Amino acid sequence: MITKKGINASPGVAIGPAFVLDTEEYRIPQRTIDPAQIPAQVRNLDAALAASRQEVAELRAAAARKLGDETAVIFAFHEQFIADPKLRTSVVDAIEQQRHTAAYAFAQIMNQRQRLFRNVPDPYLKERVRDLFDIERRVLRHILGRAREDVARLTDPVIIVAEDITPSQAISLDRRHVLGFAINVGGQTSHMAIIARMLGIPAVVALGDVTADILGGETLIIDGSNGIVIADPDAESLARYQAQQHEYERLTTRLRALRDQPAITRDGVPAQLLANIEVPEEARIAFEFGAEGIGLYRTELLFLSSPRPPTEEQQYEAFRAVMRAAGDHPVIIRTLDLGADKLAPTMGGQHDHNPALGLRSLRYCLLHLDMFKVHLRAILRASVEGDMRIMFPMIATLMELRQAKTTLADVKEDLEEEGIPFRRDVPVGIMIETPAAAMLASIFTREAGFLSIGTNDLTQYTLAVDRANERVAHLYSAHNPAVIRLIHQVIRAARRRDVPVTLCGEMAGTPIYCQLLLGLGLQRLSMAPANIPLIKGVIRSTTMEHCQAIARKVMQFDGDRQVLNYLRDEFRGLDPEDET
Numbered sequence: 001m002i003t004k005k006g007i008n009a010s011p012g013v014a015i016g017p018a019f020v021l022d023t024e025e026y027r028i029p030q031r032t033i034d035p036a037q038i039p040a041q042v043r044n045l046d047a048a049l050a051a052s053r054q055e056v057a058e059l060r061a062a063a064a065r066k067l068g069d070e071t072a073v074i075f076a077f078h079e080q081f082i083a084d085p086k087l088r089t090s091v092v093d094a095i096e097q098q099r100h101t102a103a104y105a106f107a108q109i110m111n112q113r114q115r116l117f118r119n120v121p122d123p124y125l126k127e128r129v130r131d132l133f134d135i136e137r138r139v140l141r142h143i144l145g146r147a148r149e150d151v152a153r154l155t156d157p158v159i160i161v162a163e164d165i166t167p168s169q170a171i172s173l174d175r176r177h178v179l180g181f182a183i184n185v186g187g188q189t190s191h192m193a194i195i196a197r198m199l200g201i202p203a204v205v206a207l208g209d210v211t212a213d214i215l216g217g218e219t220l221i222i223d224g225s226n227g228i229v230i231a232d233p234d235a236e237s238l239a240r241y242q243a244q245q246h247e248y249e250r251l252t253t254r255l256r257a258l259r260d261q262p263a264i265t266r267d268g269v270p271a272q273l274l275a276n277i278e279v280p281e282e283a284r285i286a287f288e289f290g291a292e293g294i295g296l297y298r299t300e301l302l303f304l305s306s307p308r309p310p311t312e313e314q315q316y317e318a319f320r321a322v323m324r325a326a327g328d329h330p331v332i333i334r335t336l337d338l339g340a341d342k343l344a345p346t347m348g349g350q351h352d353h354n355p356a357l358g359l360r361s362l363r364y365c366l367l368h369l370d371m372f373k374v375h376l377r378a379i380l381r382a383s384v385e386g387d388m389r390i391m392f393p394m395i396a397t398l399m400e401l402r403q404a405k406t407t408l409a410d411v412k413e414d415l416e417e418e419g420i421p422f423r424r425d426v427p428v429g430i431m432i433e434t435p436a437a438a439m440l441a442s443i444f445t446r447e448a449g450f451l452s453i454g455t456n457d458l459t460q461y462t463l464a465v466d467r468a469n470e471r472v473a474h475l476y477s478a479h480n481p482a483v484i485r486l487i488h489q490v491i492r493a494a495r496r497r498d499v500p501v502t503l504c505g506e507m508a509g510t511p512i513y514c515q516l517l518l519g520l521g522l523q524r525l526s527m528a529p530a531n532i533p534l535i536k537g538v539i540r541s542t543t544m545e546h547c548q549a550i551a552r553k554v555m556q557f558d559g560d561r562q563v564l565n566y567l568r569d570e571f572r573g574l575d576p577e578d579e580t
């Protein structure tokens with residue numbers, strides 16, 4: 001039994017076989033072969049080893065020519081490794097004795113070797129693990145040839161173990177067959193984590209090297225609520241987690257029954273709970289969870305999942321589908337927020353050194369006006385379907401908002417000239433996710449129809465902590481007094497001018513923050529659909545008076561630990577199941 005601790009990214013317990021996804025998306029299923037297939041598998045292995053050796057020899061010669069012998073040594077190591085008869089013998093043994101495919105047997109043996117190298121104290125040898133990955137990739141490419149399998153076509157329920165999952169991979173995974181995620185990198189608000197919560201799939205991130213410890217096929221337990229992963233659990237742990245899984249499901253079913261109940265505190269103050277969605281199909285799910293509207297539609301996912309930018313028609317169809325699913329409920333469509341950890345294939349290979357501070361989001365759109373205008377046309381055309389609002393992300397200066405509004409006005413003019421219907425009075429709002437926008441919130445309220453506080457980015461920028469970097473994840477906290485003060489400032493500015501304000505970062509769907517946010521004056525929260533029942537349970541079991549007392553107290557704290565401990569205690573005192 002191996003236990004690993006990471007960061008809780010999506011709650012719930014999952015139990016199932018591990019499925020290790022390598023970074024090149026190879027899917028190497030554990031399949032038993034017929035004895036008659038053994039010679040063909042061995043031939044496939046030999047051909048792949050020979051081809052890989054040849055490639056490496058060529059690389060070594062080229063490296064020696066261009067970069068000198070020192071670099072060529074790296075490839076000499078690869079060549080020796082591949083040519084080592086012991087390597088071949090171990091793989092052939094696994095094929096013959098365990099009747100594994102050549103690909104599976106090779107991947108298993110390489111995994112064992114990587115573990116050996118990782119555990120040696122010599123730093124030089126430790127570093128060679130990277131080379132082993134490289135070798136593995138190369139040989140597998142030859143073994144699998146064109147037969148690479150697609151992760152989108154999983155056939156059995158599995159727990160995905162991976163270095164990382166890109167948002168486009170995550171949405172193309174067949175969610176019926178994904179029970180949980182165990183991921184090497186990331187943090188609570190990295191987009192992978194957000195998508196796992198959106199899909200309602202338990203996930204643990206920031207596990208370091210979980211991909212090296214898990215071979216694939218063994219039983220895994222994912223405790224997404226506490227950030228724990230257990231491989232090969234003993235009978236006692238298995239039984240304990242099965243009971244927890246059952247209890248979690250019972251609680252969520254119980255809370256789902258609140259669907260048609262209003263989100264109202266015990267002393268009669270109503271709140272509006274909205275949903276964050278990423279793909280149109282999710283709108284329906286959001287309303288099943290009791291959402292009163294869509295508070296954040298992350299449109300960029302459309303761009304992440306295809307190699308070409310979606311056409312105006314494709315975008316229009318997606319937006320119209322969301323509007324139709326929402327009926328009379330409001331829908332806040334956020335304009336493209338590409339960049340940082342959401343890189344679309346169409347953005348080209350240029351990478352900023354500091355992507356979160358680079359050419360992302362609205363900045364990118366304002367530099368690619370043709371693409372942005374197509375996007376805005378599609379949004380405006382869908383506006384006739386219902387109560388739509390448009391929101392610009394990543395605003396840092398008033399000038400950006402003005403430029404974005406001018407572009408929107410240009411697009412409206414074009415549509416008008418072409419006689420294409422759209423709603424002229426669509427409200428236009430902004431996300432407050434940079435400290436600059438938070439500090440100037442009162443000024444922004446003069447030009448923005450509504451504000452939505454994006455605490456995922458606001459926390460990252462306020463504390464200068466990359467939200468997707470597990471090495472600084474311990475420094476990332478939305479409950480830091482600096483972040484809370486900025487949130488408070490924004491709410492006050494909005495209320496003073498009667499401008500609607502929502503909070504749509506992950507904080508909104510996190511139960512321990514709920515009383516604080518209500519107490520700070522927020523009445524609209526937007527979150528992953530699956531969190532709505534629990535947050536509603538919290539609201540229905542507290543009073544506004546108590547929430548305000550909590551907020552007053554929190555505003556006096558000067559450290560995030562203090563805030564967290566206090567909020568935890570306050571949350572423990574509640575029973576979201578017992579609100580009547």
Ligand code: PEP
Binds near residue numbers: 453455506
């Ligand atoms: C945020 O930054 O809080 C937010 C909601 O936007 P995203 O997570 O998509 O960056």
Ligand code: MG
Binds near residue numbers: 393454
């Ligand atoms: Mg953001």
